[in-house]
Amino acid sequence: MVLQIPGVKFDIDIIKKYDIPTPRYTSYPPATELSQAFTASEFEQAIASSNQRKTPLSLYFHIPFCQSACYFCGCNVVISNNKNIAKPYLEYLGREIKHTASLIDTDRKVVQIHWGGGTPNYLSLEQVENLWNNINRHFRLDPQAEISLEINPRYVDKDYIFFLKEIGFNRISFGIQDFNPQVQAAINRVQPEKALFEVMDWIREAGFESVNVDLIYGLPYQTYQSFQQTIDKTIELDPDRIAVFNFAYVPWIKPVQKNIAKDALPAPQEKLEILKMTIEELTNSQYLFIGMDHFAKPHDELAIAQRNYTLKRNFQGYTTWGQAELFGFGATSVSMLEDAYAQNHKRLSDYYQTIDAGILPIGKGIKLSEDDILRRDVIMRLMSHAKLHKQDIEDKYQICFDEYFAKELAALQNLESDGLVSLSKNEIGITGIGRLLVRNIAVNFDARRLTQKQKFSRAI
Secondary structure, three states: OOOOOOOOOOOHHHHHHHOOEOOOOOOOOOHHHOEOOOOHHHHHHHHHHHHHHOOOEEEEEEEOEEOOOOOOOOOOOEEOOOHHHHHHHHHHHHHHHHHHHOOOOOOOEEEEEEEEEOOHHHOOHHHHHHHHHHHHHHOEEEEEEEEEEEEOHHHOOHHHHHHHHHHOOOEEEEEEEOOOHHHHHHOOOOOOHHHHHHHHHHHHHHOOOEEEEEEEEOOOOOOHHHHHHHHHHHHHHOOOEEEEEEOOOOOOOOHHHHHOOHHHOOOHHHHHHHHHHHHHHHHHOOOEEEEOOEEEOOOOHHHHHHHOOOOEEEOOEEEOOOOOEEEEEOOOOEEEOOOEEEEEOOOHHHHHHHHHOOOOOEEEEEEOOHHHHHHHHHHHHHHHHOEEEHHHHHHHHOOOHHHHOHHHHHHHHHHHHOOOEEEOOOEEEEOOOHHHHHHHHHHHHOOOHHHOOOOOOEOO
16 A cells, blocks of 8 residues: 655644653653553563564664763763763673573564663773673564664764774664754753764765764754754755754753753744744755654655554654564663553663563553554554554444444544544544644543643644
8 A cells, every 4th residue: 555645734723732741652652651660570561462463673772871961962861970870780781681581582573772872982882782682682683673672973083983884783773953053052962063974974985874863953042044044954964864943942841951041042933934944944954844843855755654554653763674673672672562562760870780680671561451552553554654544443343333433533523624624434634734733633532631740742
């Protein structure tokens, strides 16, 4: 099946109307539903069930350390210039890998690996190699596996880049956020334009298959004109994928953001104009709008997967390996199995203590019901493909779609009146206007939304 995806249509009035807090739906149920009542024993049972399905594996490894704090950051990180702090962490990470791998069927192949952070290139080359060998010792990698990591371009050189490619990484991503020096200084992430282009040259020379860069709109001192220059330079950089994230200013949740003056942030109207310009510039430069905040070249696997109706979402965002079950390793990392999610302890002391006790370091999790699994499928199809064929759901789950989701379909009629969706007997389609507000559409199928007291980021 080849899917025809509608283009994006920017309607500021509609966006303002629906710009309310909603889950990002990298999972359903959302991560806010994970509970400390979920135990390591329950996760072990979920792994046993997972082995019966014999699905391929996706592995995520969290390296939480950074040398300096980026003031925009919302991640769980440990700031330290003392590189010795990574030594015990890698030892415990190795013990977690060994324990978890002993519970997983050795016949299951790994089709995807990602190292995130923090800053994975906080590690020395020797530490990178040791962790890589540890992974290969306990898991069977598919020869065609997608193996990626994030880097901080300020702390990498050509030899580091070439070493990563030599040992097996084939995809790489790095954060730009903004090219403007004033913005960079305000967020404590100064990285000269020349250095960013140099890093990209090394990556291309080393032969990586795909390069992703991250931008953020809504940062202090950004203007329409300054961010247009950032977009122009990013297009010149020529990455395969571009993620353009909305800066969520939440200093009451992330205290490091208190270093950013609120009055330095762009006004809401200008922020919308920046987003509109960004979408127009990137789509006019042959990047396809994949969804949410992701763009990709037509030849990129994300774009191909979307056209072929195989694109999925998980805790890492959009993925071409949606059929794989995700196992996360390291503090704060999340595992996403077919019928259970589990997140490791966030604090290093808790993570270490649990591993010392011989227990998987699960801090919280959730067991999914049949209704959760059904609703997740509906939400993820809408989030990934901007369209849902009712018959696909009816055949897979043996339900009558219109009866099961009668209330949800009634609620969508209001969105149809505003031009966000098109409803027919056989399918739900998301329009060009609705593509930017897909979270507002998906939330109608979220049976847990009335119990969610957590503050989510705004839709735009």
